[in-house]
Amino acid sequence: xxxxxxxxxxxxxxxxxxxxxxxxxxxxxxxxxxxxxxxxxxxxxxxxxxxxxxxxxxxxxxxxxxxxxxxxxxxxxxxxxxxxxxxxxxxxxxxxxxxxxxxxxxxxxxxxxxxxxxxxxxxxxxxxxxxxxxxxxxxxxxxxxxxxxxxxxxxxxxxxxxxxxxxxxxxxxxxxxxxxxxxxxxxxxxxxxxxxxxxxxxxxxxxxxxxxxxxxxxxxxxxxxxxxxxxxxxxxxxxxxxxxxxxxxxxxxxxxxxxxxxxxxxxxxxxxxxxxxxxxxxxxxxxxxxxxxxxxxxxxxxxxxxxx
Amino acid sequence: xxxxxxxxxxxxxxxxxxxxxxxxxxxxxxxxxxxxxxxxxxxxxxxxxxxxxxxxxxxxxxxxxxxxxxxxxxxxxxxxxxxxxxxxxxxxxxxxxxxxxxxxxxxxxxxxxxxxxxxxxxxxxxxxxxxxxxxxxxxxxxxxxxxxxxxxxxxxxxxxxxxxxxxxxxxxxxxxxxxxxxxxxxxxxxxxxxxxxxxxxxxxxxxxxxxxxxxxxxxxxxxxxxxxxxxxxxxxxxxxxxxxxxxxxxxxxxxxxxxxxxxxxxxxxxxxxxxxxxxxxxxxxxxxxx
Numbered sequence: 001x002x003x004x005x006x007x008x009x010x011x012x013x014x015x016x017x018x019x020x021x022x023x024x025x026x027x028x029x030x031x032x033x034x035x036x037x038x039x040x041x042x043x044x045x046x047x048x049x050x051x052x053x054x055x056x057x058x059x060x061x062x063x064x065x066x067x068x069x070x071x072x073x074x075x076x077x078x079x080x081x082x083x084x085x086x087x088x089x090x091x092x093x094x095x096x097x098x099x100x101x102x103x104x105x106x107x108x109x110x111x112x113x114x115x116x117x118x119x120x121x122x123x124x125x126x127x128x129x130x131x132x133x134x135x136x137x138x139x140x141x142x143x144x145x146x147x148x149x150x151x152x153x154x155x156x157x158x159x160x161x162x163x164x165x166x167x168x169x170x171x172x173x174x175x176x177x178x179x180x181x182x183x184x185x186x187x188x189x190x191x192x193x194x195x196x197x198x199x200x201x202x203x204x205x206x207x208x209x210x211x212x213x214x215x216x217x218x219x220x221x222x223x224x225x226x227x228x229x230x231x232x233x234x235x236x237x238x239x240x241x242x243x244x245x246x247x248x249x250x251x252x253x254x255x256x257x258x259x260x261x262x263x264x265x266x267x268x269x270x271x272x273x274x275x276x277x278x279x280x281x282x283x284x285x286x287x288x289x290x291x292x293x294x295x296x297x298x299x300x301x302x303x304x305x306x307x308x
Numbered sequence: 309x310x311x312x313x314x315x316x317x318x319x320x321x322x323x324x325x326x327x328x329x330x331x332x333x334x335x336x337x338x339x340x341x342x343x344x345x346x347x348x349x350x351x352x353x354x355x356x357x358x359x360x361x362x363x364x365x366x367x368x369x370x371x372x373x374x375x376x377x378x379x380x381x382x383x384x385x386x387x388x389x390x391x392x393x394x395x396x397x398x399x400x401x402x403x404x405x406x407x408x409x410x411x412x413x414x415x416x417x418x419x420x421x422x423x424x425x426x427x428x429x430x431x432x433x434x435x436x437x438x439x440x441x442x443x444x445x446x447x448x449x450x451x452x453x454x455x456x457x458x459x460x461x462x463x464x465x466x467x468x469x470x471x472x473x474x475x476x477x478x479x480x481x482x483x484x485x486x487x488x489x490x491x492x493x494x495x496x497x498x499x500x501x502x503x504x505x506x507x508x509x510x511x512x513x514x515x516x517x518x519x520x521x522x523x524x525x526x527x528x529x530x531x532x533x534x535x536x537x538x539x540x541x542x543x544x545x546x547x548x549x550x551x552x553x554x555x556x557x558x559x560x561x562x563x564x565x566x567x568x569x570x571x572x573x574x575x576x577x578x579x580x581x582x583x584x585x586x587x588x589x590x591x592x593x594x595x596x597x598x
Binding site: 012015019021022023025026028029030032033035036037038039040041042043044046051053057102105106108109110114117118120121122123124125127128129130131132134135136137138139140142143144145146148149152158178182186187190209210235243246247261264265268269274277278281282284285289292 | 437
């Protein structure tokens, strides 16, 4: 408080004169954010304007909510909306808890070398391109792949997994778990190392066995991490693995595999209906923003952890 | 130390079994793909290949090795990765350094500009329209520029810079070094660890990416190898036009797919054991500080 008169806030003119070299380093990055991040946000106005390829970035004339009404009355949109909810929900149900369980199991391993080995192996799929993961998935499930090999050994007919709509969700979620489960443990393992050993000591003195220790010490210890990741997962709920679906699906599996983002890719980029697709994309982004804000608020009120 | 109880030892046994299963389930697909890539086509079609190549056969490797387009695309991947990573490193380092200066007026705003883009983005269509209107289609810039700063990487780097001792920079300033000089001659030499981590993060993500190239590059000779692979996959699964002829064709394609998958993931698999711990520590740093 006493220093207040001494450290008066500098005016912009003084700050610029003193730090102009620092500010100059920020010019190119700011240009990047402006052009490649904020301009596309504004570019979303083409959802309300008629856009013509080769014309202005922001469309030609106002058409109001025409494109929004168009997709709301489009039966395909509602089908892909349902598919998105399904795949998003299944991904959340499986991909969120599995890393937690895996991290708890890894944490109980007392042999360091073994723990290291399991971790290294389970991280590996995360480092591969989604194209490779999709390729491996399709090879595993092809009619001559190992899965069908086992099925025929057991006396089943081979299943054409890739062409059956009823299999798509299982395939997608399965490959997602395979690719992300190991890497997902990393933040939990980091959180686990910060738990104070004295807490375990105290719990043991109070007569808590291993299970009780996990329940009363370990889980509360990683709760902030769990909540943070849950909020983030909820926020990206609708933005389900677009690239992977694009690689795994085909017209035969559209009934269950086609999601909002793949549909808008096909209508926008392949059929050149830019304004229509932009309207769908904006709808998706706004729902995502609403979801993440709601989840954040809810968690702040109920458990006191939030992203902001 | 209390002796472990009987039930805890049972748990340890079960745990070991579960984790072994995790390892097997994770590794098996790789082993199978490698076995397939070396197997005779007839044995693959019969579904006989599991852990070990059946009817050892290098014909498919020979076919892929003699495919000029494959090597062309492989070279493209290397080129795109190097250019994109270089641009990303320059922009990320500059901005992270600026953000790490706590005394800077307007710093909060500069951080906010970056962080907001983590939660709201323009979306596919406006981005596509933008890249097209800027005339970046069919150039490396369409891949490099839109991904020049990853906000996550930016925050990791900023956290690292903030932890450097400020006395060194002050001393350099008194000795007459400019801001650029301090960054180049004092800060960067002290930051080799984080710079190396960031180069790794960026280069792996550019090496693995495919969708940008798929969207913005039209000619096959410009494609990276990931798109080469995706076209093989799409050729094998695309559409429902089943028939004896296409069935046979897709079997051959399956063999080529296996070889391409092995060759494309090879660089990552080779460097993975050496770089893994850097990634891990980088993510931890980002998680704790971000």
